[in-house]
Amino acid sequence: MGTQVSLHLRGPRVDTDPAVxxxxxxxxxxxxxxxxxxxxxxxxxxxxxxxRRELPRERWHPWVTEVVAWCEEARDxxxxxxxxxxxxxxxxxxxxxxxxxxxxxxxxxxxxxxxDHYLNVGGDITAEVHGSRAPAWRVGVEDxxxxxxxxxxxxxxxxxxxxxxxxxxxxxxxxxxxxxxxRDLHAxxxxxxxxxxxDVFATATFARGGDVARWVTARAPGxxxxxxxxxx
Numbered sequence: 001m002g003t004q005v006s007l008h009l010r011g012p013r014v015d016t017d018p019a020v021x022x023x024x025x026x027x028x029x030x031x032x033x034x035x036x037x038x039x040x041x042x043x044x045x046x047x048x049x050x051x052r053r054e055l056p057r058e059r060w061h062p063w064v065t066e067v068v069a070w071c072e073e074a075r076d077x078x079x080x081x082x083x084x085x086x087x088x089x090x091x092x093x094x095x096x097x098x099x100x101x102x103x104x105x106x107x108x109x110x111x112x113x114x115x116d117h118y119l120n121v122g123g124d125i126t127a128e129v130h131g132s133r134a135p136a137w138r139v140g141v142e143d144x145x146x147x148x149x150x151x152x153x154x155x156x157x158x159x160x161x162x163x164x165x166x167x168x169x170x171x172x173x174x175x176x177x178x179x180x181x182x183r184d185l186h187a188x189x190x191x192x193x194x195x196x197x198x199d200v201f202a203t204a205t206f207a208r209g210g211d212v213a214r215w216v217t218a219r220a221p222g223x224x225x226x227x228x229x230x231x232x
Contacts, residue, residue, distance in 0.1 A: 001039045001098060003122030005031060008137075011115035011130075019111055026108035031121070034101035037061055040092055051090035067093050067100060070196065077219060078204035086176035095173075098124045099162060099199030118156075125161045126195040141227045144186040151187065152227035160195025161226070164188055164202040175207045184209030186231055190216060192223030 007027055014020060039045045046064050049055035060068075071093050074082045084093045102121040106128070109117050118127045118137045127137050136155035143149040144165050154161065164173060165187030175182050190202040201220050205212045213225040 001035055001094060001122070002041045003098070005122070006120045008118040008120075009109075009112070009115050010117075011112070014115070017112070020115075023109050023112050027105045027119070030105040030108060031101055034063070034097065034105075037063055038067070038093065038097045038101070040089070040094060047091070047093065051092075067097050070100060071096055074197075074200045074204075078200065079208075079219075080176055081204035081208045082200050083176035086179070087174055095164070095203035096196060096200050098122060099126070099160060099195040099197075102126045103160070103195050123163050124195055124199050125156065127156045127158060127161075129157045141187075141189050144229050151229055152189070154189070154191065154226050156191065159191060159193045160198040161189060161191045162195060162199040162202040163190075163227070164206040165229070173203060173206050182207055182209050183231055185212075186229040187227070188212060188225060188229075189227035190223055191226045192220065198223060 005028070007024060009020065036042070037045055038047045040047055042048060046055055046061055071084050074096055082095060084095065085091050098121050102119050102124055103126050106117060106119055106126055109115065114130060116129045116134060118125065125139060129136060136157045139154045139156050139161055141151045141154060141163060143151040165185070166172070173182065174180065185206050188202055188205045190198045190205060192198045197220055201216050201223055205216055205225065208215065212228065216223055216225050
C-alpha cells in the first residue's frame with residue numbers, strides 16, 4: 001500500500017525458537033494479501049477494480065466485505081469526518097485498512113508464548129507487552145516541521161498508535177463535509193486499545209481540526225490525542 005513495514009519481537013530465545021520464523025513469515029504473508037486486495041497503488045487490486053466500478057459486490061473477497069462494513073461504522077462514529085466514499089478518485093479505505101490489516105496480522109504471533117511484539121505499518125503501530133514488569137515500547141513521533149526532531153516520545157504497552165498528517169505525503173486527507181484539504185493541523189497522533197480505531201480517529205481528527213482532544217475522548221472512550229502539531 002505504498003508504505004514500509006517493520007516487525008520487532010522481544011522475548012527469550014528469539015533467535016533459536018523454531019516457532020519464530022514461520023510466525024513472522026505468516027505476518028508478512030497476511031500483509032501481502034491485504035496489499036493485493038486493498039492497495040490503491042495496484043491496478044489489479046480489488047479496491048482499484050471497485051473504484052473503476054468493475055467488480056460487483058458478489059465477487060468481493062470476504063476481507064473487502066468486512067472492511068466496507070467497518071468503514072460504514074467508522075463514518076457513523078466520526079460524524080462523517082472519516083468517509084472513504086468522499087475522497088478524490090473514489091472509494092479509498094486506506095485510513096482504516098492499514099490498522100485493520102496490521103492488527104489481524106499479529107494474530108499469527110499468538111503461538112509465540114512470552115514474546116512482546118511491535119508491528120509498524122507506515123506509522124500505524126500495534127503492540128503487545130506481556131507482564132506488568134515488562135518495559136513499554138518507546139515510540140518517537142516525528143516532528144512534521146523538522147524530520148530530525150521528535151514531536152513526542154510515547155510509551156506503548158498493549159494497543160494501537162496512529163499518526164495522520166501532511167508531512168510525508170503532502171495534502172491527501174480531505175474534509176468530507178467541505179471537499180477541501182484541512183489546514184488546521186500538521187499532524188495528530190491517537191492512541192487507544194485497538195489500532196483500527198486509533199487509525200480511524202487520527203484521520204478523522206486531522207480532517208476535523210478544532211478542539212480535537214475533547215472530540216476524540218467523547219466519541220471514543222479509551223482513546224486520546226497523544227501528540228498534536230497545529231499549523232502556524
